Amino acid sequence: MLVTTGDLSETAKEFAKVLEIKIYKEPMNNSYPCIKCNINFQNNAHIYHLPFDQQYDNARIDTSKGERWVSTVQEAESLGFRRAWRWKASKGD
Numbered sequence: 001m002l003v004t005t006g007d008l009s010e011t012a013k014e015f016a017k018v019l020e021i022k023i024y025k026e027p028m029n030n031s032y033p034c035i036k037c038n039i040n041f042q043n044n045a046h047i048y049h050l051p052f053d054q055q056y057d058n059a060r061i062d063t064s065k066g067e068r069w070v071s072t073v074q075e076a077e078s079l080g081f082r083r084a085w086r087w088k089a090s091k092g093d
Contacts (some may be wrong), residue, residue: 035082036061043081045083048076057082 002021005028016023036049040060048070049056061067070076071081 033071035070035073035076036078037068038081039063039065039067039075046079046081048073048081049084053084 001023002016003024003026005026007025008016008023013023015021034051036056038047038049038057038061039045040047047058050073061069068079069080
């Protein structure tokens, strides 16, 4: 089974058919806040992480400390957060 939010190429569809993989396309809920606005309490850095950024899965949000989830980069930046410096995958990833 493959669940996707995007369209697949004809080649990918053919491979799925040959491999007997059922494809489910689900629309993306654009209103879901998926950007993590995280505060480093050692240096007070206000950093946001996008879903595929290097440290996204490690960032934990504690709303009681002012951290939050937002829907857009503009919203994160208007709240004083900057993009994480380590957002690219390291070599070998």
